[in-house]
Amino acid sequence: MIENKDKLLSLYIHWPYCASKCPYCDFNSHVNEAFDVKQWIKSYTNQLLEMNEQLLHHNVSFNNLNAVFFGGGTPSLMPLEIIDSILRTASNLFGFEENVEISLEANPSSYEKEKFNNLKEVGINRISIGVQSLNDENLKFLGRHHSSLDAQLAVDHAMKTFNNVSVDLIYAFYGQKLLHWTNELEVFLRKNDLQHLSLYQLTIENGTRFHTDYKKGLLNVIDTDHAADFYEKSNEILNDYNFLKYEVSNYAKNGFECKHNKNYWKSENWIGIGPGAYGRLWSSKQNIKRVEYQNYKNPKTWLSKNIHKSEFENINFFNDETSDIDTLTMGLRLYEGIETFKLFDKSIIEGHTFKKLQNKKILKVKNDMLKVEENYMIKLDSIIDFLFNH
Ligand SMILES: C[S@@+](CC[C@H](N)C(=O)[O-])C[C@H]1O[C@@H](n2cnc3c(N)ncnc32)[C@H](O)[C@@H]1O
Ligand code: SF4
Structure with a gap:
């Protein structure tokens, strides 16, 4: 019998808007459209209230949230009022553990950089910056609208503001020289005392512009052996800079592993609110093992379904087998x-x-x-x- 009482609980909030759509990205992200702050606050609040009911219904016992994660899209573009309201409601309903980790994903534009102090004031204590590449040519290839200097300035400012800073980088794409990459990575790590790093090998996802280009023969992919060389060399460098690799693509200094993502990989409980977000709870009800709550993906649909009371697109019940497959795939x-x-x-x-x-x-x-x-x-x-x- 798997007991729920020792399980952790975290909260994921999805913000689906970005300034522009990157050609490699298949996340639920849409180019910014007009929205009403009050309606978004109302809908997020309704979802938090509903999840509080669900926790009671499934007898999920937990000791406060240990992690909160604002992901996207680009949550650094979220109006502060919305972030503040979510954090207040979540703290009232579920409580925060003393060392709760409250993360937010940020793009390195100058506008977002200026917001770091305000984000800290409303409670964000960990920032994850989407630097993506360390040179301007590759940033252009990835369709990013910031330069490597913008990214460095954002990282500098983040390190002054927060004690826990993470950076996302994409690497191992066709034509990238291994020696260039390792040099860039070393220079970057020498210059910046980061707590966490996510290194993603470029993947060509269905439905993206890169996928269309790939199908037309306009984009090549790196061969797997060469990608493995990139991985091994990167691991060696990160090890030299005291980063522990704790997940396939994630590295942290001692004690700075991302708490929310770890809950997810370790199949703990998590609540997911916002368009396309999903959450999972271990149920103590008879014949139910785990429950999965899936939200409507399209932002406008999600808003219309949650503005008066919370409604999920699907609620799935896992049996022993689906639960085990999921636990192993993640773990x-x-x-x-x-x-x-x-x-x-x-x-x-x-x-x-x-x-x-x-x-x-x-x-x-x-x-x-x-x-x-x-x-x-x-x-x-x-x-x-x-x-x-x-
Ligand atoms: C939700 S996105 C990032 C948030 C933020 N909007 C940004 O772009 O910086 C999370 C991360 O996934 C990575 N990512 C997204 N699509 C990818 C792909 N096709 N291949 C490799 N990494 C990818 C990027 O590093 C990105 O920062
Ligand atoms: S990578 Fe980030 S900024 Fe680019 S489209 Fe995806 S979520 Fe938006």
Whole structure:
């Protein structure tokens, strides 16, 4: 029996608007359109109230929120009034743990940089800046509207304002020289005392402009062996700068792992509000294991469905099998692995496929933690596919 009482709870808020749409991005992000601040506050509030009811209904016991995460889109463009209202309501309804981590994703434009102090005043204590690339040519290729100097100024200002600063970078794209990348990364890390870094290898996502270009033969992709070289070299450099890699794409100084994302990978409880956001709770009700709440994706639809009272597009109930697949798919992303007690059906660990991967020293179980061996992390997607489809 999986007990809920020791589980953590965090809150994710989705803000779906951006100044422009980047050609690689398939997140639920839309170019800014006119909106009414009061209506958004009302709808977010209705969702928080409804989730409070759902926590009671499913007997989810928890000790305050340990993390809040404003993601997007570009939440640094969110009116402060909305951020402030969400944080006040969430604090009243659920309470905040003493060391609650309250993160917000920011783009490095000068307008957003000027907002950092105000964001801190309303309670944000961790900022994640989408620098994306460290040179102007690559920023142009990625369709970004800021320069590397804008990004550096935003990082400087963030480091003065917050004690916990993270940066997102995209790398390993066709034509990028490994030596250029490693030099840029080293110079950047030497100059900036960051707490956290997310390094994403460029992926070509369906429905993006890059995908259209790729289909037309206008865009090439890097081959997987070369991408693995980028990954290995980056890992070495980050290790030299005292970053611990704790997830496939995420690195943190000791004690600065992103709490919200960790809750998500470790299959804790989280509430998701805003267009397209989803949340998951472990239920203590009979015959229900986990409940997933999916929000309407389109911002206008979401607003119209939540303005009077909260309505989800779907509520899904997980059975043992879907819960275990999800727990493993998420948990194996972490270098520390996932606790085996979170699985309902342990037979997967005793199965033929699992044993095969274990004998090849690709998967291992130690101290009730199931994990992928470090040097195989780069092949995680195919390992998970093999585990469930053979
Ligand atoms: C929600 S987005 C970022 C928030 C913010 N609006 C920004 O652009 O800086 C989260 C991160 O995902 C990464 N990302 C998005 N699409 C990607 C792709 N196709 N390949 C690799 N990384 C991607 C980017 O690094 C981005 O900062
Ligand atoms: S990468 Fe960020 S700014 Fe660009 S479209 Fe996606 S969410 Fe918006």
